[in-house]
Amino acid sequence: MSKGPNLTIRDVAQSAGVSVGTVSRVLNRNETVRAEIRDRVHRAIETLGFSPNYVAQSMRSRTTRTVGCIIREISIPPLAAFVRAAHDVLHEAGYALLLTNSEGDIERERELLKRLSRRQADGMMLGLYTPSDAEFDDFLLTLNVPIVVVDRDTPAWADAVMADHHHSTQIMTDHLLTLGHRRIAILTGREDMFPARERLRGYHAAHAAHGVAADPLLMRTGSFLANSGFSAMSELLGSRQRPTAVIAGGIDMLSGVLKAIRLNDLAVPRDISVLGTGDSSLAELYDPPISVERWDQGEVGRVAAGLLLDRISGHAPRAPRHVLLPTEFVLRQSTAPPG
Amino acid sequence: MSKGPNLTIRDVAQSAGVSVGTVSRVLNRNETVRAEIRDRVHRAIETLGFSPNYVAQSMRSRTTRTVGCIIREISIPPLAAFVRAAHDVLHEAGYALLLTNSEGDIERERELLKRLSRRQADGMMLGLYTPSDAEFDDFLLTLNVPIVVVDRDTPAWADAVMADHHHSTQIMTDHLLTLGHRRIAILTGREDMFPARERLRGYHAAHAAHGVAADPLLMRTGSFLANSGFSAMSELLGSRQRPTAVIAGGIDMLSGVLKAIRLNDLAVPRDISVLGTGDSSLAELYDPPISVERWDQGEVGRVAAGLLLDRISGHAPRAPRHVLLPTEFVLRQSTAPPG
Numbered sequence: 228m229s230k231g232p233n234l235t236i237r238d239v240a241q242s243a244g245v246s247v248g249t250v251s252r253v254l255n256r257n258e259t260v261r262a263e264i265r266d267r268v269h270r271a272i273e274t275l276g277f278s279p280n281y282v283a284q285s286m287r288s289r290t291t292r293t294v295g296c297i298i299r300e301i302s303i304p305p306l307a308a309f310v311r312a313a314h315d316v317l318h319e320a321g322y323a324l325l326l327t328n329s330e331g332d333i334e335r336e337r338e339l340l341k342r343l344s345r346r347q348a349d350g351m352m353l354g355l356y357t358p359s360d361a362e363f364d365d366f367l368l369t370l371n372v373p374i375v376v377v378d379r380d381t382p383a384w385a386d387a388v389m390a391d392h393h394h395s396t397q398i399m400t401d402h403l404l405t406l407g408h409r410r411i412a413i414l415t416g417r418e419d420m421f422p423a424r425e426r427l428r429g430y431h432a433a434h435a436a437h438g439v440a441a442d443p444l445l446m447r448t449g450s451f452l453a454n455s456g457f458s459a460m461s462e463l464l465g466s467r468q469r470p471t472a473v474i475a476g477g478i479d480m481l482s483g484v485l486k487a488i489r490l491n492d493l494a495v496p497r498d499i500s501v502l503g504t505g506d507s508s509l510a511e512l513y514d515p516p517i518s519v520e521r522w523d524q525g526e527v528g529r530v531a532a533g534l535l536l537d538r539i540s541g542h543a544p545r546a547p548r549h550v551l552l553p554t555e556f557v558l559r560q561s562t563a564p565p566g
Numbered sequence: 567m568s569k570g571p572n573l574t575i576r577d578v579a580q581s582a583g584v585s586v587g588t589v590s591r592v593l594n595r596n597e598t599v600r601a602e603i604r605d606r607v608h609r610a611i612e613t614l615g616f617s618p619n620y621v622a623q624s625m626r627s628r629t630t631r632t633v634g635c636i637i638r639e640i641s642i643p644p645l646a647a648f649v650r651a652a653h654d655v656l657h658e659a660g661y662a663l664l665l666t667n668s669e670g671d672i673e674r675e676r677e678l679l680k681r682l683s684r685r686q687a688d689g690m691m692l693g694l695y696t697p698s699d700a701e702f703d704d705f706l707l708t709l710n711v712p713i714v715v716v717d718r719d720t721p722a723w724a725d726a727v728m729a730d731h732h733h734s735t736q737i738m739t740d741h742l743l744t745l746g747h748r749r750i751a752i753l754t755g756r757e758d759m760f761p762a763r764e765r766l767r768g769y770h771a772a773h774a775a776h777g778v779a780a781d782p783l784l785m786r787t788g789s790f791l792a793n794s795g796f797s798a799m800s801e802l803l804g805s806r807q808r809p810t811a812v813i814a815g816g817i818d819m820l821s822g823v824l825k826a827i828r829l830n831d832l833a834v835p836r837d838i839s840v841l842g843t844g845d846s847s848l849a850e851l852y853d854p855p856i857s858v859e860r861w862d863q864g865e866v867g868r869v870a871a872g873l874l875l876d877r878i879s880g881h882a883p884r885a886p887r888h889v890l891l892p893t894e895f896v897l898r899q900s901t902a903p904p905g
Contacts, residue, residue, distance in 0.1 A: 293664070293685075300650065307646040311639065314667050323685060325632070326665040328653050346662060453847075482847035489851070508792075508821035508846075512828070514853040 234277050236368055243271035251365045254279060256383045278545045279384040280373050280538055293323045294535060295343035296352040298377075299331045305478045305505045305524045306354075309377070312528030313352060320536050322349070331356040337366070344370040350535040352377055358419045373538040375531050379421050381549065386534045388527055388550045392422050392504075395520035395554035396429030399474055399502045402518075402556070404437045407564045408472040408500065411441070414459045414484065415476030415504075416451040423448055426476045426504075445470050451477030460487035464499075471499060471565035478505035481517065485509075496563035506557065515560035522554040573616050575707055582610035590704045593618060595722045617884045618723040619712050619877055633874060634664045634682035634690040636675060637716075644817045644844045644863045645693075648716070651867030652691060659875050661688070670695040676705070683709040689874040691716055697758045712877040714870045718760050720888065725873045727866055727889045731761050731843075734859035734893035735768030738813055738841045741857075741895070743776045746903045747811040747839065750780070753798045753823065754815030754843075755790040762787055765815045765843075784809050790816030799826035803838075810838060810904035817844035820856065824848075835902035845896065854899035861893040 236254075240247045245264060252260050253268040260268075271277075294317055298306050314324045325348060329336045336357050343351055350373040357363055359380040367374065367382060374385050381387035396413075403411050413430050416423035427446065434441045444466075447459040456475055463470055464487060475484040481503040488499060495501050495515060503510045503519040510517040530550050537543035575593075579586045584603060591599050592607040599607075610616075633656050637645050653663045664687060668675045675696050682690055690709075693716040696702055703721040706713065713724050720726035735752075742750050752769050755762035766785065773780045783805075786798040795814055802809055803826060814823040820842040827838060834840050834854060842849045842858040849856040869889050876882035 301640070301653070302643065302646040302650040304641065304643050304646070307641040307643065310665070311641040311667055314640065314665065318666065323664050323681070324666070325662050326649070326653065327657065327663070328650055342662070482851060485851050508848045509851060512821060512824050512848060512852060 234275055235371075236277075236279065239268065239271050239275060239277050242275060243267045248361075248365065251368060252361055254368075254382070254384045255361060255364045257361055276545075278547070279368055279382075280386060280543075280547060290349050290539075291347045292321055293325050293346070293348050294350045294352065294532075294539075295325045295327065295339075295346070295348035297327050297329050297336060297339050297343070298354040299329055299356060300479075301326060301328050303479045304507060308524040309354075309528040309531075312525035313532040314528075316529050316532035316536070322536070329356065333357045340367070340370060344372050348372060350374065350539045352531050352535060354378060356420070373535060375535040375538070377527065377531050380419075381547075384547055386538060386543070386548050388530045388534065388552065389421060390522040390527060390552045391554045392425040392520070393429040393432075395522075395556050396426040396474065396476070397433045398429075398556045399518075399520060400430045400433035401436065402558075403472045403474075403500060403502070403562065404433055404439060406472075406500070406562060409439060409565075410445060410468065410470045410472070412445040412447065412460075412463050412470035412473040413476050414447045414456055414473065414480060416448065418448050423451070423476065426474070430474070442468075444468070451479060453479050453481075453483035456480035456483030457487050458483075460484045461490070464488070464491045464493070469499075472501070472562065473499060474502045474504070476504050480504065481507065481519075482509060485513065485517075496561050497566060500562035500565075502562065510559075513561075517561040518559045519557050520554050521557045522552060526552055573614055574710070575616075575618065578607065578610050578614060578616050581614060582606045587700075587704065590707060591700055593707075593721070593723045594700060594703045596700055615884075617886075618707055618721075619725060619882075619886055629688050629878075630686045631660055632662045632664050632685070632687050633871070633878075634666065634678075634685070634687035635692075636666050636668050636678050636682070636690065637693045638668055638670045638695060639818075640665065640667050642818045643846060647863040648693075648867040648870075651864035652871040653867075655868050655871035655875070661875070668695065672696045679706070679709060683711050687711060689713065689878045691870050691874060693717060695759070712874060714874040714877070716866065716870050719758075720886075723886055725877060725882070725887050727869045727873065727891065728760060729861040729866060729891050730893045731764040731859070732768040732771075734861075734895050735765040735813065735815070736772045737768075737895045738857075738859060739769045739772035740775065741897075742811045742813075742839060742841070742901065743772055743778060745811075745839070745901060748778060748904075749784060749807065749809045749811070751784040751786065751799075751802050751809035751812040752815055753786045753795050753812065753819060755787065757787050762790070762815065765813075769813070781807075783807075790818060792816075792818050792820075792822035795819035795822030796826050797822075799823045800829070803827070803830045803832070808838075811840070811901065812838060813841045813843070815843050819843065820846065820858075821848060824852065824856075835900050836905060839901035839904075841900065849898075852900075856900040857898040858896050859893050860896045861891060865891055 240250045354377040364382040376387040475481045506521045579589045689712040698719040715726040814820045845860045
């Protein structure tokens with residue numbers, strides 16, 4: 228059996244007398260594993276001094292001084308700002324950035340992960356669309372490279388940085404409810420993705436605090452994209468029970484929502500109140516300026532790159548680090564009491 | 567002396583009996599070289615079958631299947647769209663993209679070029695801020711890697727892709743002159759950079775065609791950035807002889823110009839006509855929608871990646887290829903006759 232820095236998940240499995248899959252399930256805090264087995268695995272992990280990201284870090288003998296980055300779409304401005312900031316930190320440390328664009332395609336993401344690991348990237352920054360489940364987390368383990376997860380659900384063993392979408396969406400929803408809105412639409416991504424689920428959680432929390440029941444027909448999930456924002460908004464505005472306010476819950480979605488509103492000849496905020504997610508020139512210079520949830524995408528990039536460099540260089544603690552960055556509500560002139 | 571695929575600029579110099587610098591000046595069509603010397607160098611080039619990009623392509627024995635890309639600022643949306651399209655073509659061909667961000671800093675650009683060539687990138691896509699002069703073109707030659715230049719002045723031996731900014735700026739200026747404007751401001755980058763110089767050329771050509779003298783005080787060059795657009799526009803609006811129209815001649819500049827106009831409580835197009843460069847959600851959804859020079863940044867990326875892959879794979883002709891992509895004028899509601 229390997230010792231110290233050459234440990235793998237297989238050594239843990241052997242030491243605990245269980246399968247590799249079981250170790251993986253325990254590492255990912257899967258509740259289906261019996262408590263007794265969990266304890267055995269944890270004892271083995273402790274005895275051996277094992278931590279997957281930590282092990283991946285110390286096992287890599289040959290360094291390439293490159294870091295891979297997989298995101299959905301580099302041409303979305305806030306994601307470009309994230310990449311730019313991460314690049315600067317990596318560049319300063321002498322690392323080059325291998326950038327890829329997954330288009331949110333799950334097959335492509337797996338292929339990109341394999342390619343980057345074949346190229347022996349020293350670490351990877353991942354903002355994936357593939358849901359974090361047991362099978363996929365196992366797959367990530369087999370890549371044997373330090374990773375940092377960006378604004379996504381994270382395997383329990385991996386480093387991560389996220390923005391607090393729950394907090395700002397709760398405040399935005401509360402703001403609309405306080406103005407008197409009772410039909411507040413929210414358009415956001417798939418519910419199994421961190422930013423979407425957190426926004427919905429904030430939306431529900433505010434409704435609960437006001438004792439207002441949210442209409443399920445006003446929650447449109449499935450995509451963060453501008454085109455989907457346009458279709459969902461058009462559909463909502465064509466329905467009999469129109470919303471009086473909308474939260475565009477995706478960084479690329481506001482333009483689509485505003486186009487649908489304009490096409491329906493509605494005025495913001497007289498006919499409909501609008502809130503955006505992520506700041507932009509469009510939100511700032513629109514007439515009226517649009518209130519938004521804002522967070523620092525540059526900071527997301529800097530923290531992600533910093534966590535990964537710590538991990539690669541061996542300066543990170545063994546335990547994974549999860550950083551939650553604050554968001555804020557920027558109040559402009561796009562909301563008013565319902566007409 | 568090396569033969570065939572192992573030729574370098576040194577072999578050409580030796581064969582012609584001149585210095586390496588002289589060969590470089592001839593390759594870059596520098597007029598300061600005497601005709602007799604030029605002929606000698608050209609004969610040597612022909613006899614040896616030399617072409618720098620071609621030689622760089624065939625000399626590289628070890629391939630890394632990576633392509634380096636140096637641009638000013640990944641977080642400017644049109645540049646991100648360029649990177650995204652180039653990435654897709656490269657990815658399809660099995661190449662990874664090493665992305666860097668130069669911030670338009672000349673020292674940093676040289677360092678990035680050295681780093682990428684040390685990493686043995688198989689080719690490089692360059693949208694640099696460093697002016698193309700004899701010394702710099704020599705430096706590029708010494709890197710000995712195929713390059714494609716993007717929307718910049720190009721060493722005569724290198725492949726390139728550019729957008730036809732001259733054409734669209736001439737049309738935009740003509741449109742304003744036809745409406746009756748006589749004080750048309752143009753804000754754009756340094757005059758020694760291709761997009762800025764071409765825009766100014768179009769601006770002057772339209773004035774000449776209308777027999778109108780352009781006021782030099784209305785031409786503000788030096789930067790393509792939004793902040794500079796804001797300062798230059800604020801200054802112009804604070805001057806005694808205000809412009810009645812403005813062309814924001816940088817892909818990132820429109821937001822700064824619009825902010826300055828708003829801060830001065832002026833209405834578009836009643837008080838001032840505004841034209842932008844490069845389309846965006848802001849231009850499309852602003853009230854009123856802003857007319858712009860538009861070109862396909864995705865196509866720029868696809869063509870640049872295609873030219874480079876041809877060069878890397880040895881499928882390109884020996885002679886460099888320069889592709890000029892069309893631009894168009896998208897007429898919206900941001901112009902009117904001067905008040």
